[in-house]
Amino acid sequence: MRLITALLAATFSSIAVAAPPGPTPALPSPADGYFQRITRVGDGVWLIAQPQPFHVQPIGNVVVVEQRDGLVLIDSGGSPGAGRRIVELIGTVSRKPVKAVALSHWHGDHVLGLSAIAQRWPKLEVIATATTAGHLADRSMRAYPKGAPDTALQAAFDKRLDGLDGFLRETLAKPDLAKRDLVAAERQGFEASQRLLHQYRIDTRGLYVVLPTRTFADRLFLDDPQRPVELLHPGRGNTDGDLVAWLPKQRAMATGDLVVAPIPFGFNAYPSDWQRSLQALRQRHPVLWLPGHGAAMHDDRYLQQVTDLIAASRTAVAAQVAKGVSREKIAIDLSQQRQQFCGDDAWLQRWFDRYWTQPFADAVYREDTGQAIEQGEG
Numbered sequence: 001m002r003l004i005t006a007l008l009a010a011t012f013s014s015i016a017v018a019a020p021p022g023p024t025p026a027l028p029s030p031a032d033g034y035f036q037r038i039t040r041v042g043d044g045v046w047l048i049a050q051p052q053p054f055h056v057q058p059i060g061n062v063v064v065v066e067q068r069d070g071l072v073l074i075d076s077g078g079s080p081g082a083g084r085r086i087v088e089l090i091g092t093v094s095r096k097p098v099k100a101v102a103l104s105h106w107h108g109d110h111v112l113g114l115s116a117i118a119q120r121w122p123k124l125e126v127i128a129t130a131t132t133a134g135h136l137a138d139r140s141m142r143a144y145p146k147g148a149p150d151t152a153l154q155a156a157f158d159k160r161l162d163g164l165d166g167f168l169r170e171t172l173a174k175p176d177l178a179k180r181d182l183v184a185a186e187r188q189g190f191e192a193s194q195r196l197l198h199q200y201r202i203d204t205r206g207l208y209v210v211l212p213t214r215t216f217a218d219r220l221f222l223d224d225p226q227r228p229v230e231l232l233h234p235g236r237g238n239t240d241g242d243l244v245a246w247l248p249k250q251r252a253m254a255t256g257d258l259v260v261a262p263i264p265f266g267f268n269a270y271p272s273d274w275q276r277s278l279q280a281l282r283q284r285h286p287v288l289w290l291p292g293h294g295a296a297m298h299d300d301r302y303l304q305q306v307t308d309l310i311a312a313s314r315t316a317v318a319a320q321v322a323k324g325v326s327r328e329k330i331a332i333d334l335s336q337q338r339q340q341f342c343g344d345d346a347w348l349q350r351w352f353d354r355y356w357t358q359p360f361a362d363a364v365y366r367e368d369t370g371q372a373i374e375q376g377e378g
């Protein structure tokens, strides 16, 4: 997810000016499940993921694949600090160097840890689809430093975090913004978000984008006797340049944010392409799914749930478009699906509406009315 922009767009419209600074919140506690852990998910394959997968500003998963002459990573974490933790975690499972990092898409929570990883292994290759490389070099990531930190761009980035900080404090102080009081789960969620934002500020100091050194359009094969990795662009979906990694011998599929648990992210997505792309992944019959956020999955039940959600969302919007409802007035009822994804967790339910229902309905509306879907800025 493009977090900060997406979060602000989803939540921030009613607050014009950030609240004055308050006391500095604590850092995340172990109970917040914020700091990544590494888990062996197969022989020579590991998943680095946050124990608690949903955060308003999450850290994308990293898949580590040990090949004969070095490690291949899918994604890099969401900040230099997250990248430093990834370097440490990798050191606990292998002595081989990281030789390549393949970026699943351009969103900051998947690419901004790369600077720290590349500092540790300067010879590594950075692989992405040509479309994603374009977003990283200019289009979507133009507000981020390239190749080295930049004081002015860092200051602008930090200012956006001030906005997020203000939003969190305002919401906790004046919950009537949502026309009702926060329930306990929401209050705890916002308080945990303040702690993670404090950590994120520390983690993003000195951030910069590392640009790809190798790009491809449809397919790139990284051969190996035991663990070959096939990098694929299955079509558009979560973004227009999505990359997935298929491990044919392990029958494992690393999906990037085409699959995100516990709730998917629907910003600036390509609805019908997304359905086709998921179908293309399932045709390989993976026995292990490694999502962009959330734990490893050993069957395709969640894939089916996401596929059904996309279909239901498209049907609901299409019915309104057919009646001539304008874009601003589009409102779809996904309460049944929200229950399926979130159960009774009011915190998750809140973000299901903001990270899926609203942005994805907008994407479907655009697709159905022939308007371009732009990736926006990270």
Ligand SMILES: [Zn+2]
Residues within 6 Å of the ligand: 001, 060, 107, 109, 110, 257, 292, 293
């Ligand atoms: Zn993500």
